[in-house]
Amino acid sequence: xxxxxxxxxxxxxxxxxxxxxxxxxxxxxxxxxxxxxxxxxxxxxxxxxxxxxxxxxxxxxxxxxxxxxxxxxxxxxxxxxxxxxxxxxxxxxxxxxxxxxxxxx
Amino acid sequence: xxxxxxxxxxxxxxxxxxxxxxxxxxxxxxxxxxxxxxxxxxxxxxxxxxxxxxxxxxxxxxxxxxxxxxxxxxxxxxxxxxxxxxxxxxxxxxxxxxxxxxxxxxxxxxxxxxxxxxxxxxxxxxxxxxxxxxxxxxxxxxxxxxxxxxxxxxxxxxxxxxxxxxxxxxxxxxxxxxxxxxxxxxxxxxxxxxxxxxxxxxxxxxxxxxxxxxxxxxxxxxxxxxxxxxxxxxxxxxxxxxxxxxxxxxxxxxxxxxxxxxxxxxxxxxxxxxxxxxxxxxxxxxxxxxxxxxxxxxxxxxxxxxxxxxxxxxxxxxxxxxxxxxxxxxxxxxxxxxxxxxxxxxxxxxxxxxxxxxxxxxxxxxxxxxxxxxxxxxxxxxxxxxxxxxxxxxxxxxxxxxxxxxxxxxxxxxxxxxxxxxxxxxxxxxxxxxxxxxxxxxxxxxxxxxxxxxxxxxxxxxxxxxxxxxxxxxxxxxxxxxxxxxxxxxxxxxxxxxxxxxxxxxxxxxxxxx
Numbered sequence: 078x079x080x081x082x083x084x085x086x087x088x089x090x091x092x093x094x095x096x097x098x099x100x101x102x103x104x105x106x107x108x109x110x111x112x113x114x115x116x117x118x119x120x121x122x123x124x125x126x127x128x129x130x131x132x133x134x135x136x137x138x139x140x141x142x143x144x145x146x147x148x149x150x151x152x153x154x155x156x157x158x159x160x161x162x163x164x165x166x167x168x169x170x171x172x173x174x175x176x177x178x179x180x181x182x
Numbered sequence: 183x184x185x186x187x188x189x190x191x192x193x194x195x196x197x198x199x200x201x202x203x204x205x206x207x208x209x210x211x212x213x214x215x216x217x218x219x220x221x222x223x224x225x226x227x228x229x230x231x232x233x234x235x236x237x238x239x240x241x242x243x244x245x246x247x248x249x250x251x252x253x254x255x256x257x258x259x260x261x262x263x264x265x266x267x268x269x270x271x272x273x274x275x276x277x278x279x280x281x282x283x284x285x286x287x288x289x290x291x292x293x294x295x296x297x298x299x300x301x302x303x304x305x306x307x308x309x310x311x312x313x314x315x316x317x318x319x320x321x322x323x324x325x326x327x328x329x330x331x332x333x334x335x336x337x338x339x340x341x342x343x344x345x346x347x348x349x350x351x352x353x354x355x356x357x358x359x360x361x362x363x364x365x366x367x368x369x370x371x372x373x374x375x376x377x378x379x380x381x382x383x384x385x386x387x388x389x390x391x392x393x394x395x396x397x398x399x400x401x402x403x404x405x406x407x408x409x410x411x412x413x414x415x416x417x418x419x420x421x422x423x424x425x426x427x428x429x430x431x432x433x434x435x436x437x438x439x440x441x442x443x444x445x446x447x448x449x450x451x452x453x454x455x456x457x458x459x460x461x462x463x464x465x466x467x468x469x470x471x472x473x474x475x476x477x478x479x480x481x482x483x484x485x486x487x488x489x490x491x492x493x494x495x496x497x498x499x500x501x502x503x504x505x506x507x508x509x510x511x512x513x514x515x516x517x518x519x520x521x522x523x524x525x526x527x528x529x530x531x532x533x534x535x536x537x538x539x540x541x542x543x544x545x546x547x548x549x550x551x552x553x554x555x556x557x558x559x560x561x562x563x564x565x566x567x568x569x570x571x572x573x574x575x576x577x578x579x580x581x582x583x584x585x586x587x588x589x590x591x592x593x594x595x596x597x598x599x600x601x602x603x604x605x606x607x608x609x610x611x612x613x614x615x616x617x618x619x620x621x622x623x624x625x626x627x628x629x630x631x632x633x634x635x636x637x638x639x640x641x642x643x644x645x646x647x648x649x650x651x652x653x654x655x656x657x658x659x660x661x662x663x664x665x666x667x668x669x670x671x672x673x674x675x676x677x678x679x680x681x682x683x684x685x686x687x688x689x690x691x692x693x694x695x696x
Contacts, residue, residue: 121480125480
């Protein structure tokens with residue numbers, strides 16, 4: 078059977094989607110590229126720059142910040158006035174005496 | 183000389199550091215030469231240790247034992263066995279490389295080299311100590327020089343990285359100190375006098391409850407060092423910000439202290455607790471293998487990428503140790519040595535690239551192979567060894583670990599194997615972006631190839647990488663008896679008989695079925 082002169086363009090149209098699928102290697106490569114390279118990169122980026130940097134390291138750094146914050150409050154006790162320290166010594170002494178007396182009774 | 187060989191190896195570097203104090207600070211050539219001579223001398227004595235080592239023995243060899251502080255039962259007790267032997271040789275082998283890598287340090291080279299030498303003694307001391315207090319002294323002693331190496335000679339965020347490294351390690355170490363003190367008093371309970379001697383303590387019968395608490399205390403120190411997920415975030419910062427020699431030391435030997443600690447202390451001293459911990463530790467190791475590899479792939483900084491790859495590779499070490507099969511134990515121990523060589527070499531090579539271009543960003547490179555072919559070739563060999571190409575060192579350790587895991591639990595082996603695939607992804611992708619393609623950035627055209635001094639530092643590492651890859655037997659056979667002994671302590675019903683080695687696959691299968 079003679080189909081006329083070989084017309085590539087016409088045959089492409091006849092084969093339609095089948096031709097396109099074959100031409101794109103059945104989309105296997107594109108699918109892999111999407112799944113492993115595309116999705117993989119998104120997942121890896123999320124793990125590297127959210128989970129690791131923001132979450133895990135964030136907790137670590139915030140523990141440090143919390144310590145700095147607490148010490149900033151605690152250092153206020155250190156006023157530099159002898160009267161404050163004398164008061165603290167007095168309070169300690171009274172507590173000790175109280176404990177000793179409480180024990181003997 | 184022979185009976186004090188270990189002491190020589192241990193103290194030569196510190197002696198060199200002390201003598202360094204008498205070198206005038208402007209005699210830079212003398213400083214470098216003296217540091218190189220000291221480290222090469224230490225390498226020499228460590229090779230003598232290797233030569234005298236009797237590979238048929240499982241116990242400690244070349245032991246030296248002297249009283250130190252009688253009142254608290256501390257002694258100067260050192261010795262080497264199949265577990266520490268290769269780590270000692272690796273340490274002595276890496277230090278001259280570090281000195282060569284730091285040849286161009288201009289910021290107070292005298293102090294730098296002095297600290298580097300002092301650090302070597304501390305690291306060797308950790309491996310050689312057979313007294314827990316002595317061990318602890320070296321363990322913490324390591325921190326000081328390392329802190330200054332990162333904090334003073336590091337890159338932009340060096341102080342942050344140094345403090346983070348210090349706090350992490352110190353916190354873990356202090357918990358371990360508490361554990362050591364408890365062990366000392368347990369010895370007093372049993373013997374009537376306090377003792378920190380490893381041989382005494384390993385004979386104590388500890389109750390399950392005490393074992394569990396002590397295991398946790400020691401685990402804190404070792405898990406930070408390895409590092410296990412999620413205690414790993416100090417590592418990328420410290421490795422990236424440290425100067426090249428600091429990175430080589432950190433990745434090459436400091437991370438091994440965790441794996442070594444598990445083998446020397448956690449498993450033999452607290453076998454019951456170690457058995458109970460297997461599911462948790464293995465889970466963390468597997469997460470580390472996969473997570474480290476995935477996070478690694480997206481790093482933009484070449485040094486940071488290599489740092490994250492360590493988390494993945496060290497996961498293999500921990501997995502191998504905690505499957506308790508002889509292949510796993512051997513693979514884990516060999517992987518420690520292999521990783522020290524491969525990752526040490528990678529940091530060394532990245533350091534050379536930084537000296538040329540003053541950047542570590544992967545995006546700043548491309549086409550380097552065209553202008554520096556020898557450098558590119560060396561980098562390729564080392565990268566392939568790191569991703570476990572058969573014939574190079576990384577393969578032997580990882581394969582043994584996966585094999586050892588497989589006979590115990592197939593799922594573990596499958597998950598671990600994905601780490602090998604991901605290693606190929608991140609390393610080859612990084613290699614492609616740095617070395618292949620067109621030279622888009624003009625500065626890259628001026629990158630020169632390796633100099634003689636640089637070649638002198640790289641070639642021994644590459645030679646060792648190939649040697650372990652094609653002929654691992656001398657390495658494996660020297661560690662086997664000691665590892666069998668560890669296994670006999672931790673696996674119920676296992677024996678330390680040499681014949682057991684031949685049947686180890688069968689025995690391991692039985693353990694897996696239990």
